Amino acid sequence: MTALVDACRHFATHVGLLADQLGAAELSDDDVDRVHSAVHQVFTAAGLAGALATGLRRHTGEQDCPHYNVLTDAEWAPLAEEGRHGRKAVYGCELQPGHAGAHAAHVQLLPGPDRFIWIRWDIRARELVTLPPCPAERADSDPDPRSPYGDEPAPCLLFEGHVGPHRY
Numbered sequence: 143m144t145a146l147v148d149a150c151r152h153f154a155t156h157v158g159l160l161a162d163q164l165g166a167a168e169l170s171d172d173d174v175d176r177v178h179s180a181v182h183q184v185f186t187a188a189g190l191a192g193a194l195a196t197g198l199r200r201h202t203g204e205q206d207c208p209h210y211n212v213l214t215d216a217e218w219a220p221l222a223e224e225g226r227h228g229r230k231a232v233y234g235c236e237l238q239p240g241h242a243g244a245h246a247a248h249v250q251l252l253p254g255p256d257r258f259i260w261i262r263w264d265i266r267a268r269e270l271v272t273l274p275p276c277p278a279e280r281a282d283s284d285p286d287p288r289s290p291y292g293d294e295p296a297p298c299l300l301f302e303g304h305v306g307p308h309r310y
């Protein structure tokens with residue numbers, strides 16, 4: 143275990159040195175794309191290590207669960223082509239703060255028939271799963287004029303059987 147912890151520290155030192163060098167370098171437009179891609183890989187690798195080992199948390203304010211996760215390039219590749227959504231750098235848990243059980247974030251919507259892909263995790267396990275949407279709809283006598291659903295009742299954005307209140 144000591145060797146693994148030391149390896150993490152070395153990794154952090156290397157990334158810190160690279161950040162110094164990248165910050166001082168003059169970048170062309172092509173360079174910016176290449177650097178962005180390389181830094182994204184570093185971020186994903188470090189995030190994955192954190193997600194699997196201790197969990198990842200950020201400061202989100204009181205209305206959101208502070209846990210988040212990341213996707214690797216290999217995980218994203220089969221989801222990218224037909225999916226409705228672009229890749230995010232981080233996937234924040236969408237459940238109520240302090241909820242019981244695993245954290246969960248919606249990742250992608252694949253067509254034919256609709257498949258809602260979620261990442262679900264706790265401190266020891268992490269998986270991409272297809273979960274049916276929560277069937278709840280907001281009974282709203284005063285619909286939000288900015289809602290993308292118009293006069294339709296807004297559906298809950300979570301998955302069927304989720305803990306905590308619905309999220310519209």
Ligand SMILES: [Zn+2]
Binds near residue numbers: 207235
């Ligand atoms: Zn959570």
Ligand SMILES: [Zn+2]
Binds near residue numbers: 278300304307309
């Ligand atoms: Zn719901």
